[in-house]
Amino acid sequence: MVARSPQAGPDEAALDALFHALADATRRDILRRTLHAEATVSELAAAYDMSFAAVQKHVVVLETAGLITKTAAGRTRRVRACPDQLARARGLLSQLEALWRDRFDRLEELLSTPAEASEPCPSPSPPIPNSSP
């Protein structure tokens, strides 16, 4: 039971790292590239307007989060994305959405009315293209 401390789960820190890694446009782009095809660190670095070291640090963050792996290849490092942690994050989000659906169901059960108005929740960003559910 989550009485006081939210520090319950042992992998909460891993989730922190996961979502933190995803919370940066450059890192999401690196992830996209390496998801699509392997790349070396300098190939990645050449794609962005920042120093090599900056990109290398982004790669480290992604690696720490378990979203990519590097394998030595001569003097280069081949960067490869791992969809496992991605699936983990998606799983958590689905879990949360299910939690919401449960509340909805409970309401429907208690009051047999068509459920609490369902106001569209003012979105702070464009209406969502929402590609693949």
Added chain:
Amino acid sequence: MVARSPQAGPDEAALDALFHALADATRRDILRRTLHAEATVSELAAAYDMSFAAVQKHVVVLETAGLITKTAAGRTRRVRACPDQLARARGLLSQLEALWRDRFDRLEELLSTPAEASEPCPSPSPPIPNSSP
């Protein structure tokens, strides 16, 4: 920042805010609670070992990310979660996973071999229960 290629969408900043909001155990817990049932800010604050102001700031972060909304109710504020942005995040992750599947397919197409070994990608955290895909 991010000048060369990562200029995919105009809402990259919104995604930054979204994932950043999710990258904190306390905020994920607040989200869980409000997803499950509405709560006031002080009800939430009472659940954690930190000051009211700290929790209030977490609530602001979640609100900015569009993950929750507050509605005035007398002198209290009823905090309600919105699953829309959650779905948005999940959609992006699915998109990324699809990208990876595409690479896989391309490989299978080019070389008709059973595809690149598929090394398990050393996970930095427990193997994933992976609840609802």
Added chain:
DNA sequence: CTAACGTACAACCAAATGGTTGCACGATCA
């Protein structure tokens, strides 16, 4: 052998984060 390349890493800096305390203000209760 020597030079250039790809990578890693340290030191440094500005800005953001996450926490604190304190105060102001409207709503509620006695």
Added chain:
DNA sequence: TGATCGTGCAACCATTTGGTTGTACGTTAG
């Protein structure tokens, strides 16, 4: 009316983040 409660916000502080430059070290090319 006056005290109290719930909330928002500002000021402050320590730590982290995201960027820089510079350096070191193994690998490859000439």
